[in-house]
Amino acid sequence: MGSYIDANLTRDERIIQQASASWESQWPLFLPGALLIGNGFSEAEGVNFKLFLGGLLICIAALRVLTTELALTNKRVIAKVGFIRRQTVELRLEKIESLMVNQGIFGRMLNYGSVSVTGTGGTKTPIPYISDPASFRMAVNEFLENPSQFD
Known part of the structure; x- marks a missing residue:
């Protein structure tokens, strides 16, 4: 099973940060x-x-863990959840308004949660079961503030 993200990168697009689903979730x-x-x-x-x-x-x-993908590239945030019933999100970086992390009590203890990417126009998509979601949010924020540091 190939990676959805790798298969959908455009020319000159590269992965900055990847996040995976947590087995603990x-x-x-x-x-x-x-x-x-x-x-x-x-x-x-x-x-x-x-x-x-x-x-x-x-x-x-x-299947939930193995079919959940999330990545920040130099052009967009890409996510895929599911195998048979697939949900994908591809949001260009200039369209991102906010990233939210939602963690319940077990998510805080075991370091997993949902990452919700909100785009212009109110598009809000939660990507569940992400391991260390706060680190992914931090990586996106750092890249948006200073993309040249990742060249």
Whole structure:
């Protein structure tokens, strides 16, 4: 599976900063998945269903992490979420109004959260599960203030 971002770079465009989805952000799916699988092995009744359901939860969590991409390039912010149902965001740097980071209590403890990019015209798109979202926001702000330092 190739990178959406690498495949969609334009001529003379280069990646300044990339962010990836956090495995820790998927604990709400990993935990019940592991419990169902563990419980499925210990009980004779309903083993196949519990193993299937536990495996399904873990596969969904893995797909969320593996199919979430976010990058700052020298021309735009690019993001992709999803595999079958794909959501993409490509916002030129001059159109960015703000970047917001949203972290719940577990996100603060495990250092993951959503990055919301707001563009002119009110376009606001959250990119979920991002590892260390504050660092990505800082990189975007630093690049917007002084793009020549990244040449």
